[in-house]
Amino acid sequence: MKNTQEIFIRDPYIVTNRDKGLYYMFGSTDPNVWQGRCEGFDYYTSRNLREWDGPFPAFKPEEFFWSHENFWAPEVHFYQGRWHMFASFKAPGVARGTQILVSDAPDKPFTPWSDGPVTPSKDECLDGTLFVDEQGKPWMVYCHEWTQIKNGTMCAIELSQDLRTALGKPVLLFDAASCSQVKRNPEENYVTDGPCLRRNRKGELLMLWSSYGQQGYFVATARAPGGQVTGPWVHDSELLVSHDAGHPMLFESLDGQLMMALHQNSAQPHDYALFYPVEEDGKGKIRLKGKAL
Template sequence: MRLPDMPLHDPFIVADEKTRAYHLYTSNDPSVSGVDGTGTMVYRSHNLRDWMRPVVVFLTAEQTGIWATDGGWAPEVHEWGGQYYLFTTLHNQDRPLAVPPPDRWGTPFQIPNYMRGTITAVSDSLLGPFTALDPSRPAPPENLMTLDGTLYVDPSGQPWMVYAHEWLQTIDGTMEAIRLAPDLSRTIGDPVFLFKASDAFWVGEQIPGGVPHQIPPYITDGPQLYRTPDGSLLMLWSTYEKNVAGQDGTIGGGYVQTHAISKSGNITGPWQQHRPLVRDDSGHGMLFHTFDGRLMMVLHRPFDNARGKLYEMQLVGHELRVLDRRADLDGGG
């Protein structure tokens, strides 16, 4: 299989030195994996061009007492303490939250909230099966509607989960972080606010004068943390760029891959927003190194019926740049 033929959303690649294979994790798609159910599947390749048919590594139906059965979004796999940990977002529309949306932007923005958040699961193998550490609840506080949790380990060795707090609950989506227990099974303390989506100064630049910029929603999506050569902390994240669409004045905008920098090197920031790296309805990217040392970014495009796209990247200090769109690997488009 090749990337143009592979349905996938929110791609995450682990370059495994032991097998010299790239493992690309995404939500289970029964039409490709042949296995029904909400969960995670993984494609494998030795060259980023030719991929094996996916193997299912996690299913909610196999987790005793799991709090949710829908979702399976944004799977990531991280090695930690000699084992492999899956982070993936689940939700349950039958478990409403009691936290009402705020009355902001001059009008009540009433959207039903329900349990959504990232769970952690563990396995001895990159190919699973993964078992949920706490099937009774998501890792972030369960009164918050969150998604896309990722692992960050600070210089002291303390693990954190960084996640997006949904615009569905906050209107102006935020990025937040919370400490994890050493075995990643539970969170410790309260969430720490990092930044909000509207902090990206360029989000509403295309909205003409006279049209309010404070138009919901402002979306945070797909965080991934990366330490830069100068010691800064880089966060890839995605959002929607706002512009005016149509003569009726309705606001529209495209999904974009952007990034922010904490020059202090601390997860708490302050975070400086940078302009998007890739537009064209692209996003939820992550950085990884090839076996020959090249820095690469994988993301999905378009948002609907998504496929994986690959870019060769360069870091100069904390400045992240796109060097080359690898259409030779991802088939163009």
């Protein structure tokens, strides 16, 4: 077993399995996550979010898979009876994009489901996440990357019911510079990163996301008061986490506590996962409830 700080991982994503009393942790796990040939995605299992078994293979590309670099941010969602992995990939001469993979169980190998990325083919995109609206329509919320457009944006695009293709054109939700806490990153650009959506008790749609500010990598909250993924979106004035951590996602612990997973950022290249207990306050905001595990 390894403790959390011993596991290199970025963009951690947790699946809670109450029947087995287990957590599955997915993420960007390849030692060549920034450059060079990638091996795939691994996952780990735990009963307490502190000690982990693994790694176990989640996705290993076949020889002729279109990408062999920058395997980033796998998310695993249960939808229509199967488990779907949303993950970002890159190849020379091909825009970075989020492709969808599928498996019959979170602890079985994932295989390609969509025909390549479902993000727009000419746009540099990453960090796609699944959101199903109140009418049952599946959407992918994703980032149009600052590396291409300087001021990164958050976008949404409707998906087909089987999650194999995108429908119509993407909808612009907001750009990074519209959030007052965002500052230019070291490359003089504005970053959008890691969206995670959750509806609060008031019916508003919340989005946790990351960028860079005065103290570095942070977690912010945007909200759609009307509850629609297409917005309009407004930014909360307070940051959820002000420095040194980002790419958030929310999950429930085995005992029902709402938790936030993210990765610690200042230990590069030895990033590891953090888990914070959080709660929704009386104003419908997500707040930290205690220290990180």
